[in-house]
Amino acid sequence: MKLSSQAQAFVLHFGEMGSRWGFNRTVGQMFALLTIHSEPVNADQLAEALKISRGNVSMGLKELQAWRLIELHHQPGDRKDYFTAAGSIWDLARTVFEERRKRELDPTLTLLRQLLLTDPRDPQEAQAQERIQEVYSLLEMLDQFANTLSKLEHKDLIRLMKLGSGLNKLLDLKAGAKSKKTNS
Amino acid sequence: MKLSSQAQAFVLHFGEMGSRWGFNRTVGQMFALLTIHSEPVNADQLAEALKISRGNVSMGLKELQAWRLIELHHQPGDRKDYFTAAGSIWDLARTVFEERRKRELDPTLTLLRQLLLTDPRDPQEAQAQERIQEVYSLLEMLDQFANTLSKLEHKDLIRLMKLGSGLNKLLDLKAGAKSKKTNS
DNA sequence: TACAATTTTCAGAAATTTCTGAAAGTTAAG
DNA sequence: CTTAACTTTCAGAAATTTCTGAAAATTGTA
Numbered sequence: 001m002k003l004s005s006q007a008q009a010f011v012l013h014f015g016e017m018g019s020r021w022g023f024n025r026t027v028g029q030m031f032a033l034l035t036i037h038s039e040p041v042n043a044d045q046l047a048e049a050l051k052i053s054r055g056n057v058s059m060g061l062k063e064l065q066a067w068r069l070i071e072l073h074h075q076p077g078d079r080k081d082y083f084t085a086a087g088s089i090w091d092l093a094r095t096v097f098e099e100r101r102k103r104e105l106d107p108t109l110t111l112l113r114q115l116l117l118t119d120p121r122d123p124q125e126a127q128a129q130e131r132i133q134e135v136y137s138l139l140e141m142l143d144q145f146a147n148t149l150s151k152l153e154h155k156d157l158i159r160l161m162k163l164g165s166g167l168n169k170l171l172d173l174k175a176g177a178k179s180k181k182t183n184s
Numbered sequence: 185m186k187l188s189s190q191a192q193a194f195v196l197h198f199g200e201m202g203s204r205w206g207f208n209r210t211v212g213q214m215f216a217l218l219t220i221h222s223e224p225v226n227a228d229q230l231a232e233a234l235k236i237s238r239g240n241v242s243m244g245l246k247e248l249q250a251w252r253l254i255e256l257h258h259q260p261g262d263r264k265d266y267f268t269a270a271g272s273i274w275d276l277a278r279t280v281f282e283e284r285r286k287r288e289l290d291p292t293l294t295l296l297r298q299l300l301l302t303d304p305r306d307p308q309e310a311q312a313q314e315r316i317q318e319v320y321s322l323l324e325m326l327d328q329f330a331n332t333l334s335k336l337e338h339k340d341l342i343r344l345m346k347l348g349s350g351l352n353k354l355l356d357l358k359a360g361a362k363s364k365k366t367n368s
Numbered sequence: 369t370a371c372a373a374t375t376t377t378c379a380g381a382a383a384t385t386t387c388t389g390a391a392a393g394t395t396a397a398g
Numbered sequence: 399c400t401t402a403a404c405t406t407t408c409a410g411a412a413a414t415t416t417c418t419g420a421a422a423a424t425t426g427t428a
Contacts, residue, residue: 004309006299010316013295020206020288024416036315043375053418058376079373079426089318093326104204111197115190125188131220132194134273142277145345156355161329163358171340174347174354208386227405237388242406263396263403 001049007036011050022100023067026052027060031069031085035092040073040082068095090154101146105139112136185233191220195234206284207251210236211244215253215269219276224257224266252279274338285330289323296320 003011011032018028029050034041047057061083064070069092073082085092112132120126163170187195195216202212213234218225227241245267248254253276257266269276296316304310347354
């Protein structure tokens, strides 16, 4: 498991960005390595390539499995577990997107829903609840939208992402149609 | 600066989610507090309400300013600095979105661009570069799309987010039009 | 069943991040 | 200027997160 300097740089960078993406340095590195390396890799190889302990690799793999980002394989005649990234680059990106939605939005939505159940006791509290309601509505809409995006077929997603300023036109078109319908 | 138990819960939760959003606990709490509290608040009030040191508040405010999430105000006859959240809930969400795009995507795009400049030395390296190219293309497209979304007017953004499964239809419509044009 | 290969766990160590509070810096009023 | 009010800085302390490596658990083979 020798990494080219290119691969090395890629892996180290993903390690550094890891924390902004929701996992720690070594998990980021493991993910990067499995992403550029198309052949299945076992835990010892990961530990050696990244110069980290076997225990750390084990924990990292567990986390990547929780994220649904890796797949387990077996080589005939070898008892070791081998791993690859789970699917194409696009599959991985979609999974990261979905998991982040879950982890970054859902807990907050749950809490805010609870907070909105109890009635405000005084005007001060009523005002705060109004703000909480606004935050809730926004996050709820965002969550729904993220869900909609997640469900798009690949070709539709690409189409959407490539629209650029065409998105504006498309939305205006839609708005035009609607107001026509409403007005007639 | 007494916080109702509602507000308290809201603030504490944002503190806990903070790390997933890209800032630390106290910065998350400060942001939450400024978000529900419509009146301007000064540093001492923040320190007292959140039970954190004055120095910590100062650092937190600096960071929130770097995120463009707060606004400085002055009260006549008072030399203290007062702060409010920068704009409406939607303004704040858009700013967080833009800043996160910058912080989570741009550094990676820059690095990958560099990696793709040097030619691969062997087939092994060529293969890794192919993967890097795929990652780059995806992130570049994502970055552009995020940019497009950032630039949408409020009403268009809402429209888009509310489309739900209508998004599918709209995209198919667009595809239909295009293929018609292409085929004719 | 016995055993060897492999993975997982987890207590403590190491590294990193966050926080405090006192000192230094800045600003405005008199 | 001088002084008082306020803000920022930053070294070290505290808290948290990550990592190691040895022991325990699991798994497959003979």
